[in-house]
Amino acid sequence: MPSLKQIRRRIASVQSTQQITRAMKMVAAARLRRAQENIVKARPYSLKLRQVIRDLAARTDRSLHPLLDMRPARSVGIVVVTGDRGLCGSFNTNIVRQAQRIMQEEGQSELFLITVGRKGTEFFTRRDARILSSLSNFFNELNFGHAMKLGEIIIGRYEQHGMDRVYLVYNEFKSAVQQYVICEQLLPIVPDEFEVGESRSDFIYEPSVSQILNAILPRYVNVQLWRVLLESYAAEMGARMTAMENATENAAELIDTLTLHYNKARQAAITKELLEVVSGAEGLK
Amino acid sequence: MARSYKLEVITPEGRVYDSEVIHLRAPGLEGDFGILAEHAPIMAALRIGKLHVDESDNSFDFAVSGGYLEGHENQIVLLAETCERKEAIDVERAGRARDRALKRLEEAEGTDMERARAALMRALNRLRVAES
Numbered sequence: 564m565p566s567l568k569q570i571r572r573r574i575a576s577v578q579s580t581q582q583i584t585r586a587m588k589m590v591a592a593a594r595l596r597r598a599q600e601n602i603v604k605a606r607p608y609s610l611k612l613r614q615v616i617r618d619l620a621a622r623t624d625r626s627l628h629p630l631l632d633m634r635p636a637r638s639v640g641i642v643v644v645t646g647d648r649g650l651c652g653s654f655n656t657n658i659v660r661q662a663q664r665i666m667q668e669e670g671q672s673e674l675f676l677i678t679v680g681r682k683g684t685e686f687f688t689r690r691d692a693r694i695l696s697s698l699s700n701f702f703n704e705l706n707f708g709h710a711m712k713l714g715e716i717i718i719g720r721y722e723q724h725g726m727d728r729v730y731l732v733y734n735e736f737k738s739a740v741q742q743y744v745i746c747e748q749l750l751p752i753v754p755d756e757f758e759v760g761e762s763r764s765d766f767i768y769e770p771s772v773s774q775i776l777n778a779i780l781p782r783y784v785n786v787q788l789w790r791v792l793l794e795s796y797a798a799e800m801g802a803r804m805t806a807m808e809n810a811t812e813n814a815a816e817l818i819d820t821l822t823l824h825y826n827k828a829r830q831a832a833i834t835k836e837l838l839e840v841v842s843g844a845e846g847l848k
Numbered sequence: 849m850a851r852s853y854k855l856e857v858i859t860p861e862g863r864v865y866d867s868e869v870i871h872l873r874a875p876g877l878e879g880d881f882g883i884l885a886e887h888a889p890i891m892a893a894l895r896i897g898k899l900h901v902d903e904s905d906n907s908f909d910f911a912v913s914g915g916y917l918e919g920h921e922n923q924i925v926l927l928a929e930t931c932e933r934k935e936a937i938d939v940e941r942a943g944r945a946r947d948r949a950l951k952r953l954e955e956a957e958g959t960d961m962e963r964a965r966a967a968l969m970r971a972l973n974r975l976r977v978a979e980s
Contacts (some may be wrong), residue, residue, distance in 0.1 A: 571979045604862040611858065611927055615891070615916065664910060707860045711929060715963045766920070769892035778877065778893035779916055787862050 567832065570825045574818060581814035587650065588807035595800035596741065598705075602793045609786045616752075617775050617785055627773060629722050630780040631752055638673035638699075640717065640726035641665055642693065642749065642788075644733035644795045645683030647702050649801035654734060654742065655682040661744045662732045666692075675726060678715065679792070695720065702796050710789035716780050717788075722751050733791045735797035740805050742798040752780065780817060850886035851906065853922035857931050864931050865901070865905065872924070873900040874917055889920035894967075894972045899931070909934040911977040913970050930970075937978040946971035 565573075619632040625631045643662045662683070666674055676692050681699035682790050688694065701709055712793050729750040733832045734742040768775060851872045857865035873882045876898025883890070894917055895949035899910040916929030956964050 601861070605860045607863065608860045608927060611925060612916075615927075619891075672923065696890045707929065710860070712963075715966065719962055765889055767888055767890040767892075769876055769881070769890060774877060775891055775893040775916065778914065782915070782927075785929065786860050 565824075565828075567781070567828055569807065570821060570828060574821045576816050576824065577814050578630060581811055581818070582790060583809045584810040584814060588804055588811060589690040591800045591803040591807060595804060597796055598663060598793055598797035598800060599736075601705075602790070604795065605786065605789060609783075609790060612779060612786060616776070616779060619664065619772055619779070623773050628776055628780060633751055634726040634727050636669075636672055638726050638728075639669045640675045640677060640720065640729040641669075642677045642679065642729060642731045642733075642791075643683045643687070643716065644678035644714075645678070646795070647681040647700050648681065648697050650806060651799055652806040654799055655680075655686075656733055657742075657744050658734060661684050661722075661746060662687075665730060665732065665746060671672060672727075675720075677713070679713065680795075693775070696758065701788065702792075702799070705792060705796055707785075707789055710785050710792055713788050713792075713816065714785035715815065717750070718784060726750075731787075731791055733795045734802075736794045736797035736801060739801040740801055749784065752783065803842040849906070853883075853885045853919075853924060855889075855901065855924045855926065857899075857910070857926045857928065857978045859928055860864070864933075865908075867903060869901050869903050871902040873898075874926070875899065875912065883924060885922055887922075892917045894926075895968050898973070898977045899926070904950060909977055909980060911937060911974045913973070922962060925960055928954070932974070934977050934980070937974050939975065939978050942974035942978070946975065 620631065641662055643658060645658050649655065659682075662676075674693060675695040676687055677695050678687055678697040678704065679699065684694070684697040684699050685809070698709065698713060715728055717726075721729060728745055728748065731749045733748050735745045737743055852868040852870050855865065855867060855872060856863065871884055873880055873884060874892070875895050876892045877895050880897070881892070888966075892910060894915045896914045897912060899912045901908045901910070905934045910931050912926075912928045913930045915926060917924065917926045919925070923976055945967060949964050949971055952960065952964040953968065
C-alpha cells in the first residue's frame with residue numbers, strides 16, 4: 564500500500580496532465596474551426612476551375628497537355644500527408660501504413676516519396692526510403708503558398724518525366740470524430756473527373772483553347788493540393804480533439820480512483836491511530 | 849453615365865473583390881486588354897501582372913499572379929492564385945522574396961531554376977504594382 568504522501572503526489576501529477584490535455588483539446592477545437600472555414604472559402608475557386616477544365620478539355624487533344632496525358636507508369640511518386648505532431652490517436656500511423664501498402668503494390672516501378680508533415684518525414688527518413696522532397700513544420704501557419712510550393716515541385720518533376728504517376732495519401736476530414744484515409748491519383752489528372760460539358764462555342768478564346776488549358780491545369784493541381792492540406796489539417800485537429808478528450812476523461816477517472824484510495828488510506832491511518840491511543844490508555848489502567 | 853457590369857475576383861483563400869465596375873484592364877497572356885460593359889463572351893488566360901479596375905467613382909490596382917478570366921452577359925469572373933490590392937502589398941516581404949529568388953537563381957539548376965524564376969516574377973510584380 565503506497566503511503567498517503569505518494570498517493571497525493573500521484574493525484575497532483577494526474578491533475579496537471581489533465582490540465583494539459585484539456586488545453587490541447589481546446590486549441591485543437593479552435594484550429595479545427597479555422598480549417599473548416601478555409602475549406603469553405605476554397606470551394607468557389609475549385610468548382611469554377613473544374614468547370615472550366617471540363618469545358619475546355621472536351622475540345623482539345625488530351626495528349627498535347629502533359630498533365631492530362633496518360634503514359635506508362637515507369638516511376639511513381641507518392642505524396643504522403645501526415646501531421647507535424649503526435650498525440651492525435653492513429654492519425655499518422657494510418658497514413659504511414661497505407662503509404663507502405665501502396666509502395667509494396669507499386670514495387671515494380673521506381674518509387675519516390677514526397678513527404679508532407681514532420682511525422683511522415685521522420686518515419687520514412689529512418690527507413691531510408693527515397694524521399695524526393697519534404698515539407699514540414701508549417702501546418703500552424705498553413706497558407707496557399709505552401710500548396711503552390713508543393714505543386715511546383717511535383718509538376719516540375721512530372722513534366723521532366725521524373726515521375727509518370729503521382730498518388731496522394733491523406734486523411735479526409737469527415738467529422739470531428741471521423742477521418743478516412745484516402746488514396747487518390749493526382750497526376751495525370753483523371754479524365755473521367757471531367758464529363759463532357761455542353762459546348763460553348765460562341766466564346767472568344769484569348770489566346771487559344773490549348774494555351775488557356777496550359778495556364779489552368781497546373782493551377783488545378785495546386786488547388787487540389789490546397790484542398791488536401793486543409794482536409795488533412797482539419798482531420799488532424801479533429802483526431803487530436805477526440806484523443807485529448809478521451810485522455811481528459813481517463814485522467815478524471817484515474818483521479819477518482821486515486822482519491823478513493825487516498826481516502827481509504829487516510830481513514831485506515833486515523834483508525835490505527837485511534838486504536839493506538841485507546842489501547843495505550845487501556846494499558847495505563 | 850457609363851454602363852457597368854459585375855466583377856468577381858476569386859482566389860483559393862476566398863473572394864477578394866465583388867462589385868460593379870465600369871472598366872477593367874487585365875494582363876492577358878499576350879498583352880493587356882480592357883473590358884467594358886456588353887463585351888462579347890470571352891475566356892482568357894492571364895499572366896503575372898497588374899489588374900486595374902475602374903468603378904464609377906473610384907479605381908483600384910491589384911497585383912495578380914496569373915490566372916484565368918471568363919465573362920459573358922455582363923458578369924466577369926477572374927480566378928487567380930493570389931490577388932492583392934495595391935495598398936495591401938507587403939513591400940518588405942516582396943523585397944525579401946526577390947532577394948531570395950535572385951540568390952537561388954544563381955545557385956539553382958533544372959526545376960529549381962524554373963521555380964526561382966517564377967518566384968522572382970511574382971515578387972517583382974508585387975513591387976512594381978506597389979510602387980506604381
